[in-house]
Amino acid sequence: MSRQLKSREKLFDRFSKQLHLLKNEGLIDIDLKYEETYICPLCLNQFQRSDLISEKSKNFLTEEDAPPAKLNGSRIALTCFQCNSKAGHQIDHHLIHKIREIDDSKFHKGTTQKIRMEFEDTYVNSEITSKGNGLLNVLHKIENNNPTTLDRFIYKLKNKSVGDLLDFSPKRKKIDNSKVDKALLKTNYIITFAKFGYIFLLDEYYNTIRDEIKQPDLPTDGHLMINNQFEPNQIGTYYVLNENVKSIFNIFSLKTDYSETLIGALLPFPNMEPKELHNNLTSNGTSIEQGKIGVELDTTTYDTDADLFGDLIEIKKIISWKNAPQHRI
Numbered sequence: 001m002s003r004q005l006k007s008r009e010k011l012f013d014r015f016s017k018q019l020h021l022l023k024n025e026g027l028i029d030i031d032l033k034y035e036e037t038y039i040c041p042l043c044l045n046q047f048q049r050s051d052l053i054s055e056k057s058k059n060f061l062t063e064e065d066a067p068p069a070k071l072n073g074s075r076i077a078l079t080c081f082q083c084n085s086k087a088g089h090q091i092d093h094h095l096i097h098k099i100r101e102i103d104d105s106k107f108h109k110g111t112t113q114k115i116r117m118e119f120e121d122t123y124v125n126s127e128i129t130s131k132g133n134g135l136l137n138v139l140h141k142i143e144n145n146n147p148t149t150l151d152r153f154i155y156k157l158k159n160k161s162v163g164d165l166l167d168f169s170p171k172r173k174k175i176d177n178s179k180v181d182k183a184l185l186k187t188n189y190i191i192t193f194a195k196f197g198y199i200f201l202l203d204e205y206y207n208t209i210r211d212e213i214k215q216p217d218l219p220t221d222g223h224l225m226i227n228n229q230f231e232p233n234q235i236g237t238y239y240v241l242n243e244n245v246k247s248i249f250n251i252f253s254l255k256t257d258y259s260e261t262l263i264g265a266l267l268p269f270p271n272m273e274p275k276e277l278h279n280n281l282t283s284n285g286t287s288i289e290q291g292k293i294g295v296e297l298d299t300t301t302y303d304t305d306a307d308l309f310g311d312l313i314e315i316k317k318i319i320s321w322k323n324a325p326q327h328r329i
């Protein structure tokens with residue numbers, strides 16, 4: 001058996017066991033199709049064990065990285081192939097390029113990026129490598145340029161007649177900021193799923209969020225993301241206990257070879273509309289400005305020792321917190 005299949009099976013077992021436990025205890029109201037069922041957290045379609053094998057199923061189960069693998073995320077859940085490839089291709093790469101663009105703008109030592117140098121009424125394509133201490137090496141490849149333009153550029157460069165200051169701009173990938181937001185929303189949702197499984201996420205309340213993730217062109221509903229306010233030792237899942245802003249709060253890291261961006265993201269609980277949560281956070285003299293949150297959140301760290309996939313007492317604690325409007329855990 002391949003290593004990947006083994007790790008998919010491990011995830012399947014964990015989530016499937018919890019799903020059937022919740023069903024058997026009457027804690028969720030949903031008909032399960034199979035003896036061992038896995039529900040894709042994005043489309044809510046049901047899958048069975050044989051769907052772990054791509055040859056046996058048209059829409060098989062794949063490992064889902066949250067955050068995206070290229071930002072040092074890990075495989076913490078399964079989503080079906082359809083959901084995974086859609087979200088991966090249409091959302092995640094906008095987030096990856098956004099973070100890389102921030103990295104590029106800092107010219108970290110040893111990095112190479114493609115740039116465009118303005119020259120006369122045209123431009124020269126170049127590669128720029130940062131040597132550290134502000135030193136940049138610039139390479140103009142013949143195959144990437146119009147040879148006549150390049151000759152003229154080199155000639156003028158040697159004769160110091162292009163001026164002291166070279167104008168250049170990095171070749172930018174097309175980044176759609178609403179898709180960056182969606183990739184963050186997906187990461188936040190999948191991290192929550194990995195921690196809590198099916199305890200409350202099957203609620204139809206989350207259909208809006210799922211639709212936003214599955215349909216990349218739908219507008220987002222202003223979900224709450226906060227950056228640059230956290231330290232790496234705060235990474236984790238928290239319960240927000242404040243009156244009227246009950247929610248799950250995840251702090252996660254987007255890491256490259258050169259930088260680490262820490263994002264805090266709120267996921268509302270089913271008895272409150274995201275807009276209401278937003279209003280409650282911004283009322284009482286508090287405000288959200290420039291991605292910063294004004295309210296002092298009363299949080300409790302998710303107890304990593306609590307077994308929310310097998311321990312009924314712990315599971316019921318979450319459910320009663322969910323059901324009691326604005327009561328403390």
Ligand SMILES: [Zn+2]
Pocket residue numbers: 040041042043044045079080081082083084
């Ligand atoms: Zn799916």
